[in-house]
Amino acid sequence: MRTAAVLVLAAPLLIAAGPPPGASSCSGCHGAVVAGGIPPIAGRPATELTAAMRGFRDGSRKATLMDRLMKGFSDAEITAIAAFWANPS
Amino acid sequence: MRATRRGLLAAALALPAIARAQGPARVVVLGGGFGGASAARRLRQIAPEVAVTLIERSATYHACPFSNAVIAGLRDMAAQEFTYGALAADGVKVIAQAATHIDATARRVILADGGTVQYDRLILSPGIELRFKDIAGYSDVAAGVMPHAWKAGPQTLLLRDRLAAVPDGGTVVMSVPGNPYRCPPGPYERASLIAHYLKTHKPRAKLIVLDAKDAFSKQRLFQAAWKSLYPNLEWVGLSGGGKVVEVDAGSGTVKTEFASYKADLANIIPPQRAGAIALVSDVADRTGWCPIDPVSFESRLQPGIHVIGDAAIAGGMPKSAFAANAQAKVCAQAVADLLAGRTPGEPRLINTCYSIVAPDYGISVAGVYRPANGVLTDIEGAGGTSPLDAPPETRAEEARYAESWFRTITTEAFG
Structure with missing residues (x-):
């Protein structure tokens, strides 16, 4: 009983923190507004970001290289990345 | 035990x-x-x-990306310089x-x-x-005559100034190492921009690129661009005898196993x-x-x-x-x-590299990676290069995006 309680308390410590897989790479390109440059993503609505990333992946949205990058992510991963960048911590 | x-x-x-x-x-x-x-x-x-x-x-960091544009006279060196003030302001103790x-x-x-x-x-x-000793006759001292410019800073300016002094009708020779080395497409961006400089300012001069390998990053894109833009650029791969084995800075000679080239300017990028x-x-x-x-x-x-x-x-x-x-x-x-x-959770990483082939002409390579069998591995089906048949508007957009990327990533790194 005592062991079980310790395990329950210890469990949250073992869960990794931080952005979902892939999300921290985005800010290498997507920062503040640059005229004629790469659009910012921080604070954009999650639905908009999800639609853009899925559109890049399936080719329905015009891209320079986001089409190539998004092929490396699943629907669930795209949703998680969109949720993170909609409200980055 | x-x-x-x-x-x-x-x-x-x-x-x-x-x-x-x-x-x-x-x-x-x-x-x-x-x-x-x-x-x-x-x-x-x-x-x-x-x-x-x-x-x-160093109190000042000189960024390598875009330093090839400095060499070609298209960019001011000040745009490459960064300091650590923002890190100190963030509470990082900086020991110089x-x-x-x-x-x-x-x-x-x-x-x-x-x-x-x-x-x-x-x-x-x-x-x-830099593994100077891998090329006979090359050294830190010889690099004062035959710059590597593979660490940005004084070497970048030396190569820029030496390029500006090449006579019209002269020969520039570049030596490119085998894999792996810093910035796989970098030598080919540099070759492009040196060829652009020569074409613009020294129309009778030529560039010979001696390469220790036969295949390289964004090869089809670079070679297609060279064919249309730079008849003054000759690339010699490994199987054509392109591997440089010896240099003589005094006489400006660059030697492969098969031939000897007399250069008005040699840019030697050694193995690393x-x-x-x-x-x-x-x-x-x-x-x-x-x-x-x-x-x-x-x-x-x-x-x-x-x-x-x-x-x-x-x-x-x-x-x-x-x-x-x-x-x-x-x-x-x-x-x-x-x-x-x-x-730590299992990460996913991205890479994006832009190269500038000419002003308003950018190309890119991208990749997505995850740990597999103990190493970071390409995710199949993702990544790759810009399309070969892209219109000029796309090349111009990628050149703008390259500039945008540089501003964003340097702001994230240095403030």
Whole structure:
């Protein structure tokens, strides 16, 4: 009983923190507004970001290289990345 | 006996964690390039309770991306210069000194003045060391006549000025190493922009690129552009006898196994390995590069040391500024997790590299990576290069995006 309680308390410590897989790479390109440059993503609505990333992946949205990058992510991963960048911590 | 030793080792490794209970965890970042600067700042953001120290000998950092445009007279060197004021403002303690050695057992860095800096975890981002001796006759001194310009700074300006002094009708020779080396498409961007400079200012001069390999990054894109834009550029691959084995700076001679070239200007990019401190501290293996765990970037050779950027063996990831910055953010998170007793999650990393072939003509290569079988591995079906048949508007857009990328990534790394 005592062991079980310790395990329950210890469990949250073992869960990794931080952005979902892939999300921290985005800010290498997507920062503040640059005229004629790469659009910012921080604070954009999650639905908009999800639609853009899925559109890049399936080719329905015009891209320079986001089409190539998004092929490396699943629907669930795209949703998680969109949720993170909609409200980055 | 073996179990006992392991037990002792585990106890020894746990000691810093016990000592840490008396003060903040100490992370030392060694090397203030794209990897180190990004890691130090990110760690301060996500783990403000951690004491972060950056050890970097230079007060000013000269960025390599876009330095080829400086060489070709298209960009001011001031646009490549960054300092560490923003890191200090973020609470990073900056030590402007060279480090001579890492004592991984005692977990301390020895500085050039003999001082020491203790750490609980070290993030090592030492960049590259040039292997001058791999080309007979080449040296640090010879590089004063035949610049490498593969570390940005005075060498960049030397190559720019020497290029401007090449006579019309003269010959420029470039030597490109075999893999792996810093910035796989970089030599070909440089060749493009030198050819652009010659075409514009010295129309009777030519560029010969001697290459120690037959295949290279974005090859079809570069070669298609060269065919249409730069008849003054001749590329000689390995199988055509392109591997440079010897130079003579005095006479301006560049020799391959098969031929000898007389150059008015020679740009020799020598083979490379991890920065010297990685070798003297036994963090690099026999290849000259540093093997790492692909989840935490912790060294496979020295516990407590994490290696990022050009020095790391990052599997499919190229040695690029973008990769160093992406690795820095994942590594900073992993270090914060480990210091807090959490297990780092499996990362996904991205790389994007733009190359400028001519003003308003940009091309890119991209990749997505995840740990597989102990190394960072390309995700199949993702990544790749710009299309071969893209219209001029797309090339112009990628050139603009390259500029945009540089502003964003340098702001993230250096403020």
